[in-house]
Amino acid sequence: FYRSIYPDGYDVTIPFGLEEYKEKFVELFPHEKKGIEEFMEMCQAVLAGIEYIASRGGKFSPQEILKEHPWLPRISGITLSDLFDKFFKDKKLIALISQLWGYVGLPPDQMNAYVYVAMIIFYLKWGAAFPEGRSHSFSHAMVQAFKELGGDVRYNALVNRILVENERVAGVELINGDVYQCKAVISNVNPICTAMKMLPQDKVPEEYLRKIYAPEIGPSGFSVYIGLNASYEELGLSAHETFINTTYDMNEAFETFRKLEPPKYMVAACYNHIYEDISPPGTTQLVLTTLQMGKLWQNISADQYFKVKDRIADEMVSIVEKTICPNIRDYIEVAEAATPLTYYRYSKNIEGAIYGTTQDVTNGPMLRLKSRGAIPGLYQVGAWTNFGGGFSTTIVGGRIAAGMYLKDKKEDRW
Ligand SMILES: Cc1cc2nc3c(=O)[nH]c(=O)nc-3n(C[C@H](O)[C@H](O)[C@H](O)COP(=O)(O)OP(=O)(O)OC[C@H]3O[C@@H](n4cnc5c(N)ncnc54)[C@H](O)[C@@H]3O)c2cc1C
Known part of the structure; x- marks a missing residue:
């Protein structure tokens, strides 16, 4: 495990x-x-x-x-x-x-x-599962299934506005000006952006605003993707998922997510253990991940960004060196780091949050934002809703929203 x-x-x-x-x-x-x-x-x-x-x-x-x-x-x-x-x-x-x-x-x-x-x-x-071909193949399989069922997918199509007519959804407008008319929108864009940027402000009910702003925004991630020119057996990487803790105090470890310093909690994932073909024979892929608050990274000036990123990546490699793989540096062929800004860039989640809002006692699955969106015809999915972040939880949340949409349609609610 x-x-x-x-x-x-x-x-x-x-x-x-x-x-x-x-x-x-x-x-x-x-x-x-x-x-x-x-x-x-x-x-x-x-x-x-x-x-x-x-x-x-x-x-x-x-x-x-x-x-x-x-x-x-x-x-x-x-x-x-x-x-x-x-x-x-x-x-x-x-x-x-x-x-x-x-x-x-x-x-x-x-x-x-x-x-x-x-x-x-x-x-x-x-048990747990790893998608054969990496997580992208999972998204790809979903797209294939969607297309087979008659769906149409547009890539590089950033939605700018959700159009509203008669107090309900009427379509979407892309950033390039293209307009698609429709009666319903299921938004996987984080709810704050969906409600506050995409909808006209006077259309968002006060109560909905309170719901989306009350919970705290959760952490983003910092990862170092490493390609090593030796097998994991030679490197002594004995497990798929190794957690490296430099303290027993989990609150202290959490505090390092708010600072630009070496993490006190990180995980080293060696995918070759479960998916042999992830890298060529005799090589290993190792991904080091810790969490970081996105806000921290918004305040780093452009000329400092790469320096800070490289320093933290290097510190994480040093932690691996001191614990599970003493000679790791001799085998690194390639290393690439991703910061909260990287995760923001690809997901457009506020602060690059990878799990949406935090799952504290006031924001567990029972109380978390549900799929019914701010106005009729709008549904909200993704890590910020229902059961929170992660693959399986967001997939189940997507099913709930789809069911809600189909029921509304069947009952002629709009
Ligand atoms: C390094 C890392 C490792 C992880 N490991 C795991 C793991 O092992 N297991 C696990 O279960 N979870 C893992 N997670 C968490 C998991 O990936 C996320 O919680 C999950 O992907 C969130 O899914 P989502 O549907 O909410 O949206 P996201 O995956 O955040 O996707 C949002 C999508 O919306 C698109 N978008 C945003 N704005 C617009 C717009 N205006 N118009 C059109 N499209 C837009 C984005 O391009 C993006 O494709 C990991 C996350 C990270 C970063």
């Missing part, structure tokens, strides 16, 4: 699979056996609740959930730290079991417990 490394040399690999995961934690922390078993039971109960809601197509009564699946509401309103305190005492165990916190973008003291528990139990129950 993942390998974790800590500053005192603690180095452990956690396996995939419900039983294997539980057994490993019990083996590492036998004095916490009872808490670990109860935690796993709770995770299973949460999964049963989620499956129940899914089986009802989202139609359920809150009373029913409170009675039959009480863990769901219970963990939706507390932080992950509060939840862990109910099961564990050992701080090392809490750090290790929280290791994937970067996937959500908040440390356990701030993160919505539901989000983390759902993520962990999904991974343990169904």
Whole structure:
């Protein structure tokens, strides 16, 4: 599942699979056996609740959930730290079991417990997947399916305005002036931009404005993509996903995302482990990723940008050098870094936020912005809505918006 490394040399690999995961934690922390078993039971109960809601197509009564699946509401309103305190005492165990916190973008003291528990139990129950041919092939497959079903895709077509007539969506206008008339728009552009830039300002209801502005904007990323001219076996890269922590204190690590300094939390992903053909035989692809607040990068002057970017990339390579791969520099053939500005450039997400707004206790899946947009005929999807950032969550959110649109159409709502 993942390998974790800590500053005192603690180095452990956690396996995939419900039983294997539980057994490993019990083996590492036998004095916490009872808490670990109860935690796993709770995770299973949460999964049963989620499956129940899914089986009802989202139609359920809150009373029913409170009675039959009480863990769901219970963990939706507390932080992950509060939840862990109910099961564990050992701080090392809490750090290790929280290791994937970067996937959500908040440390356990701030993160919505539901989000983390759902993520962990999904991974343990169904595993994780890497798209053959990299993530682009996944987008490509979706485009193919869309076209086969009669859809038409326009590339390099930046939408500038959503046109409104009779208080509802009437079309879109591209930045080059082209106009497409339509009755509905499903926007994957972040909701702040959709509502505040694309719609006429007097058309956005006050209540909607409050919803999009209330939550905090989450972190962006900083990645170093490295091509190495040796196999991962030769390099000693023993796991697909290695988390390198230079502190046990996750709040302290989170604070480094607000500073232009060496990260105290990063992940080194070696894709060759799961997808042999990702690079030619005898070579390795390694991607180092940490999180960074996008705002920080907006304030770097143009003449300093490359210097800062190269320095942080170099510091991340040094961390790898000191931990999992001492001679990495001898094998680097190519290295390319991406900053929050890179992620902004490609996604146009505000501050380059890769998961949308933060998933704290006030902004978990239950309370997060939903797909119904600011005006009739407008639907909102993507990381800023429904279940938050990530591939599977945004795909499920897209399905919800599509269902909403089809239902509205069937019921002749517009
Ligand atoms: C380095 C990195 C690694 C990650 N790893 C993982 C991972 O392993 N697993 C995982 O689940 N998630 C991962 N994520 C997170 C995941 O990629 C995102 O949460 C997810 O892609 C968000 O999807 P989205 O649909 O909200 O929109 P985005 O992927 O942000 O896409 C928005 C799209 O809208 C387009 N757009 C913006 N403005 C306009 C406009 N005006 N007109 C037309 N088009 C516009 C953009 O061009 C873009 O294509 C990672 C992210 C990063 C940066």
